[in-house]
Amino acid sequence: MNPFPIVLSLRHRQRVTLIFFVALITFAVALGVAITTQERAVRQGSARAADKFDLVVGAPGSPFDLVLASVYARPTSMGLVPAEDLARLMAEPEADMVAPIGFGDSIEGFPLMGTTAQFVSHLSGDLAEGQIFAHEDELVIGANVPLKVGDIVHAAHDALDSEEHLHEGSLTIVGRMARTQSAWDNAVVAPIEQVWExxxxxNGHAPTEEAHEEAAEDASDDHDAEAHNDHAAPVGPPFDPAYLAGVPAVVVKSANVPAAYGLRTAYRTSSTQAVFPAEILVQLYAVLGDARAIMSFLALATQVLVVAAILSGVMVILQLFRTRFAVLRALGASRGYVFLVAWSYVAMLIAAGALAGLVLGVLASYGVSRFLELRSGIAIPVSLAWQDVQFVLALILVGAAMAVIPAVGVFRQPVVDGLN
Amino acid sequence: MLTVSGLLHRFDTADANARAAVHIPELSVPAGRFVVITGPSGSGKTTLLYLLSGLLRPSQGSIAWSGQDIVPMHEGQRDDWRRRHAGFVFQNFNLIEEMTAYQNVTVAAYFSAFSDRQVRGKARQLLAQLGVPDEKRQISSYSRGEQQRIALARALVFDPPILFADEPTASLDITNSKGLAEQFQVLSRAGKSVIVVSHDPVVIGAADSVIRLDHGRLVALSSEAVA
Incomplete structure (x- = not known):
């Protein structure tokens, strides 16, 4: 018995209605698939973006703010880690890398993050273009920042970019970081000394003799205090503990896992908090997970309701085919055969809608990811998991089971009624 | 040979006093006859055709084809009997418009024991014999007369011994009606029993036997049918 030639012939009837039915199922399934794949993608993307931030130390306050500001380059008003604590951290034998992170200003709307060249290398590896900053008036830019190496720019206070809020002094872009797939791809990175000054x-370094002389001349010219800075002096470690300033965040790379836990404990004090970004993300994911469960349930319920509504429509359509089924019966087709035709017809509608929904859902998820990537710089990798396929298969199975209802109607239909 | 005995059919089975749609105490028709069932509207012609073809089970009586009573058969057995022994032609042809002429003729291969390959030659032969051109065209591109001939080819593709037809010339012009009536004669001469419901004088005139019904009862017989 081969029901498909008859099923395919039915497909040409009521074409607009059928397309509408399939589209309804497609959109309902796509919604569910997009929710689950996007939630997973955001989770993976955010986790990957935090990979290189083993331990973050900040002033006491919200650990979420600390992680958002340092890992996801979303600066907010925060207290500072005292200079003494920063100095103590820098002297920790268990820390392979201690990178002060300063922020609060912006360049052309992109957050200006101050840190060390070592941390830039840790994030990006080799630069994609140019060289790493060697002086405090030099910058490197993230992979997504639409500026060029060689551009001269001005830093603005906070996230504002109007002329009256610009810092004095110009800065030169000397390099572009390779893509890190983190929020730092949307940031401009300066030496921490630049942010401090x-x-x-x-600025973390004892003034040189030239700077002293320059400061003296500047003082006689009644210039402001900033003028004593030595813009030509090299930047980065080693810092002089006596000249360190506070910073809102410090990223620490520990020698090993036990050392990381040791440092976290050691810097949970009255003046500092230490967090693993991963533990903050786990809390965040717990919230996301609950939201996903609710939304997934709602999406599934929507799909089942859509399929049920469509089945009632299909039952009406099948009534329009009653003569065709009756003719098949008159020609010798068994009741089982017409049942199979009707069931295959409905099941194929549902399967086509569900599979199209799977594809549309993934495509929509890619679209959302792309949008989020452009906004945040964080790579949001969409992937289709077996769980998503199972979800769609489950709907097809439910639909196939529900398709029995109209098929039974066709099975029970008296032949003569159809012929009359 | 068709033998009908004590045939009674009521649509309202709950009411024993309800008027019988068909009531024929006795009827015998030799095999290989072209029989027309005629009568006024509502006389029970189509109901009798459905009863004789096993599409409808009578309230009482027996209907035996070559000695095989189809009344006690359950629905699946009657489907099987029809598949093996009967072909059907309808007033409105009831072809599947989305299929070609060839696909329509071989449609029963989808649900029978025969494969498409087994009926291919027979289908093409019938279409050619009945003058249907270009078997690969969609049904809507054929004239009504051609469509009825395609429907006849569909009914004959498994070479059934019995052919049932319900008002097969009702939507045909006189030329096509005559052509179809002649085909029925040819088939009956070839040994097939042809049972046709019609009030078309062309068809009635071509038949070997005519059964006239009124209010479900046999009121007249002509030729070799025996009441």
Whole structure:
């Protein structure tokens, strides 16, 4: 018995209605698939973006704010890690890398993150273009920042970019980081010394003799205090503990896992908090997970309702085919055969809608990911998991089971009624 | 040979006093006859055709084809009997418009024991014999007369011994009606029993026997049918 030639012939009837039915199922399934794949993608993307941030130390306050500001380059108003604690951290034998992170300013709307060249290398490896900053008036830019190496720019206070809020002094872009697939791809990175000095703080290094002389001349010219800075001096470690300033965050790479836990414990003090970004993300995922469960349930319920509504429509359509089924019966087709035709017809509608929904859902998820990537710089990798396929298969199975209802109607239909 | 005995059919089975749609105490028709069932509207012609073909089970009586009573058969057995022994032609042809002429003729291969390959030659031969051109065209491109001939080819593709037809010339012009009536004569001469419901004088005139019904009862017989 081969029901498909008859099923395919039925497909040409009521074409607009059938396309509408399939489209309804497609959109309902796509919604569910997009929710689950996007939630997973955001989770993977955010986790990957935090990979290189083993331990983050900040002033006491919200650990979420600390992680958002340092890992996801979303600066917010935060307290500072005291200079003494920063100095103590830098002297920790268990820390392979201690990178102060300063922020609060912006360039052309992109967050200006101050740190060390070592941390830039840790994030990006080799630069994609140009060279790493060697002086405090030099910058490197993230992979997505639409500026060029060689551009001269001005830093603005906070996230504002109007002329009256610009810092004095110009900065030169000397390099572009390779893509890190983190939020730092949308950031401009300066030496931490630049951030410190632009806010009137010590810059981590003892002044050189030339700077002293320049400061003396500047003082006689009645210039402001910032003028004593030595813009030509090299930047980065080693820092002089006596000249360190506070920073809102410090990223620490520990020698090993036990050391990381040791450092986390050691810096949970009255003046500092230490967090693993991963543990903050786990809390965040728990919330996301609950939201996903609710949304997935709602999406599944929507799909089942859509399939049920469509089945009632299909039952009406099958009534229009009653003569055809009756003729097949008159020609000798068994009741089982017409049942199979009707069931295959409905099941194929549902399967076509569900599979198209799977494809559309993944495509929609890619679209959302692309949008989020452009907005945040964080790579949001969409992947289709077996779980998503199972979800669609489950709907097809439910639909196939429900398709028995109209098929039974056809099975029970008296032949003569159809012929009359 | 068709033998009908004590045939009674009521649509309202709950009411024993309800008027019988068909009531024929006795009827015998030799095999290989072209029989027309005629009568006024509502006389029970089509109901009798459905009863004789096993599409409808009578309230009482027996209907035996070559000695095989089809009344006690359950529905699946009657489907099987029809598949093996009967072909059907309808007033509105009831072809599947989305299929070609060839696909329509071989449609029963989808649900029978025969494969498409087994009926291919027979289908093409019938279409050619009945003058249907270009078997690969969609049904809507054929004239009504051609469509009826395609429907006849579909009914004959498994070479059944019995052919049932319900008002097969009702939507045909006189030329096509005559052509179809002649085909029925040819088939009956070839040994097939042809049972046709019609009030078309062309068809009635071509038949070997005519059964006239009124209010479900046999009121007249002509030729070799025996009441």
């Amino acid at each position: 632009s806010h009137g703080l010590l």
